Amino acid sequence: MVSDIAESPVAQDLEADVLEIVRQVLGLDNVELDDDLFDQGATSLSFVRILARIRSDRGVAVSVADLPDATPRHIAAQLAATLGGIR
Amino acid sequence: MTETAIRTSGLTADELAGFHEHGFYGPFTVYEPEEMERTWRRERLRLLDRSNAVYQEEAAQSGNTNISNYDRHLDNAFLADHIGEPKIVEKVASVLGPDVLCWRTEFFPKYPGDEGTDWHQADTFANASGSPQIIWPGAGVHFGGTLTVWTAFTPATEETGCLQFIPGTHQTMFYDETKKMHYDPARINNETKRGLRRGFFGYDYRELQIDEDFVPDEDRAVSMVMRPGQAIMFWSTLMHASKPHSGKSDQMRLGFATRYVPSSVHVYPDTDEIVEYGGRVSLERFGSVVVSGRNEYPGNVLVNQTTTGHPFHRR
Numbered sequence: 001m002v003s004d005i006a007e008s009p010v011a012q013d014l015e016a017d018v019l020e021i022v023r024q025v026l027g028l029d030n031v032e033l034d035d036d037l038f039d040q041g042a043t044s045l046s047f048v049r050i051l052a053r054i055r056s057d058r059g060v061a062v063s064v065a066d067l068p069d070a071t072p073r074h075i076a077a078q079l080a081a082t083l084g085g086i087r
Numbered sequence: 088m089t090e091t092a093i094r095t096s097g098l099t100a101d102e103l104a105g106f107h108e109h110g111f112y113g114p115f116t117v118y119e120p121e122e123m124e125r126t127w128r129r130e131r132l133r134l135l136d137r138s139n140a141v142y143q144e145e146a147a148q149s150g151n152t153n154i155s156n157y158d159r160h161l162d163n164a165f166l167a168d169h170i171g172e173p174k175i176v177e178k179v180a181s182v183l184g185p186d187v188l189c190w191r192t193e194f195f196p197k198y199p200g201d202e203g204t205d206w207h208q209a210d211t212f213a214n215a216s217g218s219p220q221i222i223w224p225g226a227g228v229h230f231g232g233t234l235t236v237w238t239a240f241t242p243a244t245e246e247t248g249c250l251q252f253i254p255g256t257h258q259t260m261f262y263d264e265t266k267k268m269h270y271d272p273a274r275i276n277n278e279t280k281r282g283l284r285r286g287f288f289g290y291d292y293r294e295l296q297i298d299e300d301f302v303p304d305e306d307r308a309v310s311m312v313m314r315p316g317q318a319i320m321f322w323s324t325l326m327h328a329s330k331p332h333s334g335k336s337d338q339m340r341l342g343f344a345t346r347y348v349p350s351s352v353h354v355y356p357d358t359d360e361i362v363e364y365g366g367r368v369s370l371e372r373f374g375s376v377v378v379s380g381r382n383e384y385p386g387n388v389l390v391n392q393t394t395t396g397h398p399f400h401r402r
Contacts, residue, residue, distance in 0.1 A: 038131060041337060043198060047135055065133045 011080040018076040021053045033073040042070070054079060096177035103181055110257030111321035114313045117174050117238055123316030127240045127341070130165050137162075139394040141373055146366025153288050153364035156194035158373065160345070161390065164397040166192060170345050171378045171400035175236050178320055179347045179379070180402065183234055186350040186380035187402075188387065190221065190233070195342040197248040199334040202276045202284040205292035206303040208256070209233070209323040213264040214295060215363035222353045224384070232257075232324035233346045239313035240341040247340035248332040250311040250319065253304060257325040261303075262295040269294065270365055281305075284331045288364055303328075351383040377401055 015033055023031050031040055037047060047070070054075075055061050060082050067074045098106060106112040118126065139162040140147065147155045160166035169175075170189045179187055210232050211219035223231030243249040268290040278286050280293075281302075303326060310330075311319050321327065323346070332340060348354070354375050355361075361368050374390030375382075379402035382389055392398045 038128075041199070041339075043196070043339075044131070044135060051135070063136065065136045067132055069128070070132055 008080070011076065014080050014083075015073060015076040017057070018054065018079060019072045021057070022050055022072050022075075025050045025053060031072070033076075034071050037070045037072070050075075058083065096174045098178055098181040106182060106320070109252075109254040110325035111252055111254070111311075111319060112178065113319035114239075114311060114317040115174070115178070115319075116314075116316060117169075117172060117318050118316030120315045123240060126165060127315070130163065133165075134159060134163060141394060142368040144366070144368045147368055152366035153193070154361065154366040154368050156196075157361075157368075158192055159194070160189070160192045160376070160393075161373070162394045164393065164395070166343070167393050167397050167399055169238070169343070170376060171402070173402070175238075175318065175320075175345065176378050176402050179234055179236065182320075183347060183349045184380075185402075186383050187347050187378050188350045188352070188354065188375040188382065188389075189345055189347055189378050190352075190354045190375045191344075191346040193344045193346075195237075195344060197329070197332045197340040197342075199332050199337055199339065200276070201248065201332045202278070202286045203248060203331040204329040205280070205285050205287040205290075206253075206326055206328040207287065207292045207295075208260055208262050208326055209264070210260060211264055212323075214262070214292070215268060215270070215290060216361060217267065218358050218362075219264075220355055220358075220361075221348055222356050223348075224351045224353070231348070231352065232322050233348050234320060235323050236318050236320045236345045236347070238318040238343045238345070239315055240343055241315055242336075242338060243311070243313040243340050243342060244336075245310055245312065245330065246333045246335050247338060248329045249313065249340070250342070251308045251328045251330065252311060252321065253307050253326040254309060257322040260324065261297060261301055261326070262292065263297050264295060266295045268292065270363075272365055285328070290364075347378070349383070350377060350381065350387070353384050354387050356386075 019033055023029055025046055026042055028040060051062055062079050062082055067078060102112060141158055141161045146152050160170050211221055213219040221233060270289050272289045274286055275289055355370060359370050374388045376399045377389060
């Protein structure tokens with residue numbers, strides 16, 4: 001389950017990586033893991049850039065279509081699930 | 088909705104008379120605010136996936152051009168349902184008659200600090216591309232335009248840059264779409280007109296004015312303040328614009344426009360691509376959607392389901 005994977009140390013590293021990408025793309029140092037990125041002013045274009053950076057860094061495309069919200073924590077959990085699914 | 092409730096979603100005789108006089112009707116409620124907010128939070132994530140969108144070219148995928156905001160009703164199920172929503176289509180049919188096509192949808196985002204939109208009118212929508220996109224039938228048709236239903240997916244207020252209309256201007260064209268507008272994306276958010284930051288997505292709509300000295304009578308302008316889930320119906324030939332997003336709120340303003348014509352109108356005559364707003368896309372996967380009645384122009388290309396098989400509703 002995504003929630004179980006999200007508890008692992010590997011997933012916590014992914015959270016830190018995703019948060020760093022988000023902060024760089026949005027140019028905001030104070031975005032936190034549970035902040036909804038659209039509420040932080042992310043446009044569709046900047047969101048696409050975030051996902052492109054993740055794909056470039058990690059080699060996988062993360063689907064956000066069914067996420068409960070647009071937070072770095074949930075994006076990282078989905079990334080962890082995606083990576084876990086292809087090993 | 089019950090059959091009675093559906094049929095009473097149309098305009099009354101008085102409302103229709105008011106529409107014909109002023110060129111617009113509303114705002115009216117399509118979704119309650121909480122429902123709209125919940126729906127949009129879900130769909131804004133789903134819409135990031137463009138893999139089933141009908142326009143796959145760079146112009147659409149990059150997000151840098153308006154074309155990236157076109158026709159997502161052809162792949163997204165919520166938007167597909169929205170164009171056929173009875174609270175909208177009954178009103179549209181009150182004006183256009185029983186046979187109606189939806190030929191375009193567009194997102195109109197406005198972020199904090201974004202410029203307002205120039206005053207404009209559209210008849211054939213040749214304004215940006217130089218090629219008419221809709222042609223009304225019959226000799227002696229003065230001009231046609233489209234019936235646009237603009238739904239606020241987020242709050243549209245004076246501060247966030249709501250729509251403005253000049254009532255009663257829909258029967259006289261002040262712009263000539265056979266003239267040429269020049270595209271320059273460097274203009275975006277960089278021009279001031281009569282003291283207000285305004286533009287037209289990289290164009291200057293004043294280049295289409297029939298009379299170079301024409302100045303819209305802004306003293307007569309009215310603002311269309313809308314809650315999330317409310318909509319306004321207006322002729323594209325009505326003088327309309329929007330103010331800038333003041334930036335006082337960090338809430339972005341999102342409007343979703345659905346464009347309808349009688350099905351006797353020829354959609355995209357003599358063209359298999361759209362070239363405008365800095366982008367070019369092929370129409371090979373495009374189709375108009377019959378939302379009411381039947382198609383009357385044999386040359387119109389139609390679709391009856393989205394690219395993922397979700398059927399469109401027909402009244």
